[in-house]
Structure formats: C-alpha cells, structure tokens
Amino acid sequence: MKYGIAIFPSKAVQDEANSYRKRYDPHYALIPPHITLKEAFEADLETVQEFITELKSIANQTDPFTINIQKVSTFAPVTNTIYLKVEPKQELIDLFEKINRGNFPGSQEYAFVPHITIAQKLSTEEYSDVFGSLKMKDFDLEDRIDRFQLLYQLDNGSWTVHDSFVFGKE
Amino acid sequence: MKYGIAIFPSKAVQDEANSYRKRYDPHYALIPPHITLKEAFEADLETVQEFITELKSIANQTDPFTINIQKVSTFAPVTNTIYLKVEPKQELIDLFEKINRGNFPGSQEYAFVPHITIAQKLSTEEYSDVFGSLKMKDFDLEDRIDRFQLLYQLDNGSWTVHDSFVFGKE
Numbered sequence: 001m002k003y004g005i006a007i008f009p010s011k012a013v014q015d016e017a018n019s020y021r022k023r024y025d026p027h028y029a030l031i032p033p034h035i036t037l038k039e040a041f042e043a044d045l046e047t048v049q050e051f052i053t054e055l056k057s058i059a060n061q062t063d064p065f066t067i068n069i070q071k072v073s074t075f076a077p078v079t080n081t082i083y084l085k086v087e088p089k090q091e092l093i094d095l096f097e098k099i100n101r102g103n104f105p106g107s108q109e110y111a112f113v114p115h116i117t118i119a120q121k122l123s124t125e126e127y128s129d130v131f132g133s134l135k136m137k138d139f140d141l142e143d144r145i146d147r148f149q150l151l152y153q154l155d156n157g158s159w160t161v162h163d164s165f166v167f168g169k170e
Numbered sequence: 171m172k173y174g175i176a177i178f179p180s181k182a183v184q185d186e187a188n189s190y191r192k193r194y195d196p197h198y199a200l201i202p203p204h205i206t207l208k209e210a211f212e213a214d215l216e217t218v219q220e221f222i223t224e225l226k227s228i229a230n231q232t233d234p235f236t237i238n239i240q241k242v243s244t245f246a247p248v249t250n251t252i253y254l255k256v257e258p259k260q261e262l263i264d265l266f267e268k269i270n271r272g273n274f275p276g277s278q279e280y281a282f283v284p285h286i287t288i289a290q291k292l293s294t295e296e297y298s299d300v301f302g303s304l305k306m307k308d309f310d311l312e313d314r315i316d317r318f319q320l321l322y323q324l325d326n327g328s329w330t331v332h333d334s335f336v337f338g339k340e
Contacts, residue, residue: 001181008331011324014330018328029200029328147333149334154184155181155188156185161178161319163317164319166333
C-alpha cells in the first residue's frame with residue numbers, strides 16, 4: 001500500500017488554499033490542502049506498524065509551533081507548481097528531518113521546501129497568468145501546528161487518514 | 171465549526187465502495203467511503219476539546235471487532251440512498267451508543283443503521299436502475315475495525331480528519 005505523511009493546516013488556511021485549488025489543482029478532490037512531510041512511499045503492513053511506533057515517539061518529543069505564510073512561490077522551471085510558501089521554521093525542518101531519517105521507509109535525500117500546493121499541471125499560458133497575478137499578492141496567514149497525519153492512497157488516487165499524531169501526547 | 175465522526179473501512183472495502191460512488195454519489199470527492207458514527211454537528215473549540223477527552227476514553231475501552239457486508243440496502247422511500255449494509259454487530263452498536271450519549275454535542279435520538287453510502291441524490295429512474303441491479307448482488311466483505319476518526323468540514327463541503335482514536339490504546 002502507498003503511504004504518505006502530511007500536516008493539515010487550520011480550516012481557515014485550508015479554505016484559503018482551496019479557493020485556488022478548486023480552479024487550478026487537479027488534486028483538489030484527492031486530498032485536503034496540506035504540507036507534505038513525507039512523499040508517497042510503498043510499505044507493507046509490518047513495516048508501517050514499526051514506523052507508527054517511531055512516529056508516535058517523534059510526535060511525543062515535538063512541541064506545537066507556529067507557521068507563517070506571506071506569499072506564493074513556484075517550482076518552475078522544474079514543474080509549474082504554484083504554492084503557498086510556508087516560512088521554513090526550524091521546528092518544521094527538524095520535524096521533517098526526524099520523519100525522513102535514512103532507516104525509515106521511503107526516505108530520500110532532497111531539500112525540504114515547506115509548501116501548500118495551490119496550482120499544478122497547468123498549461124504554460126495558464127501558469128504564467130496565475131503566477132503573474134498571485135506573485136503580487138501579500139498573504140498574512142499564521143497557524144499553530146500541533147499534529148501530523150499518516151495517510152494511505154486508495155485506487156482512485158485519493159488519500160484516507162490512517163493515524164493522527166498529536167504533539168507532546170504521552 | 172462542523173464536526174462528524176466516522177469509521178473508514180479498509181482500503182479494499184473503500185475501493186469497492188468507490189467503484190460505485192464514482193458514478194452514483196455526488197459526495198464522492200468530499201469524503202472517503204465511511205460508516206457514520208455521528209452525523210455532522212456544530213461545536214466550538216472548547217466543547218470539542220472536552221469531547222475529544224471523552225472520545226479517547228471510549229476508544230480505550232473498545233476492543234477491535236469484525237464487520238461484515240453481504241448486500242446493499244436502501245433508505246427509500248425516505249431518501250433514495252443506496253448503501254452497503256453493515257451487519258449490525260453488537261460491538262458497533264455499543265460504540266455508536268457511547269458516542270451519541272445525551273450529554274455529548276450533536277447527540278440525537280435516531281435508530282442506528284450502520285451503512286456505507288454508495289449512491290445518493292439519484293433521479294427516480296436512475297435509483298430504480300441502480301438498486302434494481304445491485305440488490306441482486308451478493309457481497310462478501312469482512313473487515314476489522316480498530317479505530318474511528320473525528321473530522322471537520324471545510325467551506326467547500328469536504329471533510330478533513332482532526333483526530334484518530336485507536337481502540338484499546340492507553
């Protein structure tokens with residue numbers, strides 16, 4: 001089965017992201033707006049059970065923290081994805097690194113760019129239009145993060161939550 | 171904010187349900203296939219925090235149990251909803267009753283008919299066609315239930331998981 005790990009921001013931030021995703025993100029219906037902490041990875045049930053034990057322990061050691069979003073950014077020219085840029089707070093980076101340790105399933109070395117995707121798979125023209133107007137916009141979103149979620153993917157590509165990991169819970 | 175409580179069955183059962191929902195359920199993209207344990211209810215954050223404490227305690231006292239699905243059924247003529255009928259196992263009924271005690275937010279007195287909706291809001295003709303063919307079909311789905319989920323609703327009508335409550339966890 002395919003798993004992934006994500007943070008769902010507050011309803012207010014999700015509603016804001018969805019106002020763009022509805023028009024510009026073909027994944028709109030597959031998963032709520034999220035910050036990916038671990039990209040999709042294949043794992044069997046036994047491996048996931050062991051990983052869940054580790055994830056619980058990571059969540060226990062983590063304190064709630066605040067994130068801020070001030071603008072959009074893009075992965076262009078690699079892909080024409082547009083996202084709400086989440087300021088790379090140290091607590092968030094630490095959490096990413098703990099969850100992506102070398103011995104964990106699906107771990108890979110890549111730079112962590114915390115973000116909430118709001119547009120992807122656009123045509124070049126559409127991309128230019130949307131990014132052109134959004135890059136001028138100031139956002140002022142703040143959110144308190146106190147948990148992350150382990151999800152698995154269904155055959156239709158959508159994601160269901162398996163487990164919530166609340167920070168600081170014993 | 172609007173909350174609800176649901177069980178997500180296994181990926182296999184969700185995939186099966188989605189094969190029908192894709193065509194016959196306008197809520198297909200709003201929430202994964204689920205057994206509703208508590209209908210949508212309004213609550214403020216403080217009330218929900220207290221309720222979460224109760225839900226943890228209920229989950230702790232609950233042991234994993236098996237559910238079976240053998241056929242579809244319908245709420246017609248009240249509504250033309252078609253669903254996978256979940257055999258009303260005592261453990262499931264007990265869980266429903268614990269979560270819907272009179273002093274909890276959103277509790278209301280109504281008969282619990284455990285089900286996974288696969289079709290709703292059909293025209294009368296469509297309903298007759300779909301139910302006519304599905305009512306003849308034998309299903310043989312079994313699933314082990316070991317958790318339930320508290321969800322909240324976004325402005326677009328979709329549901330995000332807030333918390334997972336795993337049975338027997340201390």
